[in-house]
Amino acid sequence: MNINRTAWLGAATLAVLATTASAQIVNTKHNFSSMAWSGGEICKPCHTPHFAMKEAGALWNHELTTATYLMWEGEGTAETDLDKRSRLCLSCHDGTVALDSFGGMTGTSFITATANMGLDLEDDHPIGRDAVYPVEGSSRFNPANTLPSTMRLRDWTDENGVIQKVVSCGTCHTAHGRGFPYLLNISNSASAMCLECHIK
Numbered sequence: 291m292n293i294n295r296t297a298w299l300g301a302a303t304l305a306v307l308a309t310t311a312s313a314q315i316v317n318t319k320h321n322f323s324s325m326a327w328s329g330g331e332i333c334k335p336c337h338t339p340h341f342a343m344k345e346a347g348a349l350w351n352h353e354l355t356t357a358t359y360l361m362w363e364g365e366g367t368a369e370t371d372l373d374k375r376s377r378l379c380l381s382c383h384d385g386t387v388a389l390d391s392f393g394g395m396t397g398t399s400f401i402t403a404t405a406n407m408g409l410d411l412e413d414d415h416p417i418g419r420d421a422v423y424p425v426e427g428s429s430r431f432n433p434a435n436t437l438p439s440t441m442r443l444r445d446w447t448d449e450n451g452v453i454q455k456v457v458s459c460g461t462c463h464t465a466h467g468r469g470f471p472y473l474l475n476i477s478n479s480a481s482a483m484c485l486e487c488h489i490k
């Protein structure tokens with residue numbers, strides 16, 4: 291009797307955990323499984339278990355952008371001036387690579403409206419090369435080690451081959467969602483996220 295009850299509770303707990311795990315991306319705009327081009331899958335437009343693009347990391351499956359951008363400090367390219375994670379995001383969000391260009395296929399559906407950030411990144415929060423953190427010589431930023439663990443700075447290799455810690459799309463957002471609006475890593479209620487870095 292006790293054993294059965296424990297087994298049942300165990301199963302129930304697993305069921306709850308499973309729901310929590312999938313509830314994250316399933317209920318976000320990154321769940322493309324209802325699009326005909328996704329083949330009904332959630333992860334596949336971005337990841338694959340085999341034959342991934344090794345240099346991109348994260349078992350990446352989506353064609354990478356090779357765009358040139360207008361950045362805060364002048365022209366910059368996806369390959370050299372962004373951290374790797376921001377490049378993954380812009381591989382859909384700069385509007386140059388189709389959403390359904392993955393797994394070696396060349397697609398035809400492009401991102402639209404305000405989710406399309408385009409090639410002008412000067413009207414967006416600085417990332418990659420433009421956002422080495424904290425800013426040298428400025429006392430207007432909190433120390434990096436006070437950032438919440440989900441708001442990770444990312445590596446970017448500068449022109450001298452030195453690895454710098456930078457603000458990335460992935461510092462503020464997660465691709466999978468954590469229950470906060472706009473796929474943010476923490477709540478930005480009362481601008482809490484901005485104040486994690488900026489002393490204002």
Ligand code: HEC
Nearest residue numbers: 315320321332333334335336337348375378379460465466
């Ligand atoms: C819209 C694109 C997208 C979709 C869809 C997506 N991911 Fe990801 N995933 C990413 C990106 C981008 C990263 C790299 C995140 C980072 O390190 O900043 C990542 C990282 C990961 C990682 C490694 C690091 C981590 O955050 O744990 C795992 C594991 C992962 N994804 C699993 C999944 C699974 C499983 C699915 C499907 C249920 C999925 N992802 C769907 C974009 C996506």
Ligand code: HEC
Nearest residue numbers: 319335378379382389401402405459460463464465472473
């Ligand atoms: C496979 C293509 C793809 C990749 C890769 C991708 N996105 Fe998206 N993303 C989309 C699409 C499509 C939408 C929905 C746009 C719409 O609603 O029209 C979206 C929506 C969003 C939204 C808005 C969410 C909301 O609730 O309004 C955010 C924020 C976002 N993406 C950030 C990211 C970040 C950060 C990354 C990298 C970690 C990333 N995306 C990678 C395709 C992608």
Ligand code: HEC
Nearest residue numbers: 376379380383404405415416417457458459462463472478
């Ligand atoms: C410094 C933090 C920060 C960085 C870095 C950042 N975002 Fe955002 N993003 C936000 C916040 C906060 C919002 C919520 C909407 C708002 O406040 O305007 C947002 C909103 C969005 C939206 C929804 C726009 C809309 O109107 O539907 C998309 C898409 C998005 N971000 C993608 C990205 C991508 C891709 C990158 C990297 C190129 C990125 N973000 C970098 C903080 C950030």
Ligand code: HEC
Nearest residue numbers: 415416420421422423425457461462483484485486487488
């Ligand atoms: C992870 C740290 C971090 C977060 C979070 C963050 N910022 Fe920033 N922000 C930076 C860095 C780094 C720069 C680049 C500063 C530089 O090089 O001068 C910057 C630059 C700026 C600038 C100045 C752009 C210019 O004119 O040079 C503004 C405005 C700004 N951020 C607003 C925001 C807002 C609003 C939020 C919240 C949505 C936010 N930031 C979140 C780190 C951050």
